[in-house]
Amino acid sequence: MYNEKNCYSIHGLPVLQDNIVWILVRANEALVVDPSVAKPVEEWLHRKNLNLIGILQTHHHEDHIGGTEGLLNSWPNAEIVASKTDLKRIPFQTKSVVDMDELLIMGCHVKVLxxxxxxxxxxxxxxxxxxxxxSNPLLFCGDTLFSAGCGRIFEGTIEQLYKSIQLLNELPKETKVYCAHEYTESNLRWALTIKPNDKSINSRLIEVEKRRSKGLLSLPSSLEEERKINLFIRAKNIEEFANLRLKKDSWRG
Ligand SMILES: [Zn+2]
Structure with a gap:
């Protein structure tokens, strides 16, 4: 996606089953978020003659950090930004960060949440x-928030996830949401099992099906859109939120 108003562009590279590696490009430089695998990212960067200057890692799962080592072989000076708490599980860190840290990378003011x-x-x-x-704020949220859904709980607690989704929902409504997986269509189908007559969810599904049938990504979304179609964001309290998470976990769509 190229934004003509500025010299930045953002590209979503679909890899593995349903991962998306987001690449921010400015002039001949690139910043990559969660490279699942190295090769397709490396090829894409080479094809465009880009110099990888940094990698942002959201969490330690292999389908998010698996390509980092390979990319470092080609671009050994790339900054690797990841959580200080996860120094052991996310190797190669050059910038270890914590909540609310702010950093300047490739001319972008990045806030860590x-x-x-x-x-x-x-x-x-x-x-x-x-x-x-x-002109819009950008959010790279890994596996925490998905369009029409949210991440499964692997290690954290429902309280943590609820708080995290609430926190993200406090960002400006214009924020563009770049999730790490293409789950939107499936999430919307699930949401319709809970709210079959919901107009916003139904019309979003039609729109997403069209995009997907043309081979296009459904993402980015926006917070404004998620407030309409994401049942986890719409949940009134933690009980409702937890109940939705349970239902989603046992749904086989
Ligand atoms: Zn994950």
Whole structure:
């Protein structure tokens, strides 16, 4: 996706079963979020003659960090940004960060948000709107928030995940949401089992089916959109939230 108003562009590279590696590009530089695997990312960067200057890691799962070592072989000076709490599980860190840290990388002002729940430590990266980056704020939220869904709980608690989703929901509504998996269509189908007559969810599903049938990604979404279609964001309290998570976990769609 190229935004003509500025010199940045963001590309979503589908890899593995349903992972998306997001790549921010400025001039001849690139910043990669959660490289699941090295090869397709490396090839894409080479094809565009780009220099990888950094990698942002959201959490330690292999389908998010698996490509980092390989990319470092080609670009040994790339900054590796990840959680200080996960120094052991996320290797090669050059910039170890914690909640609320702010960093400047490739001209982007990035704010670190701790959004645990899917894993005991999980970071989201929020890039404020900047004149020369994007007119919208950007959120790279890994496996915490998905379009029409949220991450499964592997290590964290339902309280943590609830708090994390609430925190992300406090960001500006214009925020573009870049999730790490293409789960939108399946999430919307599940949401319709709970709210079959919901107009917003039904119309979003039609839109997403169209995009997917053309081979396009359903993402990014926006917080404004998620407030309409995401039952986890719409949940009134933690009981409702926990109940939805349980239902989703046992759904075989
Ligand atoms: Zn994960």
């Amino acid at each position: 701790e959004v645990a729940g899917h894993t005991s430590t999980h970071l989201a990266y929020f890039i404020q709107s900047q004149k020369d980056v994007s």
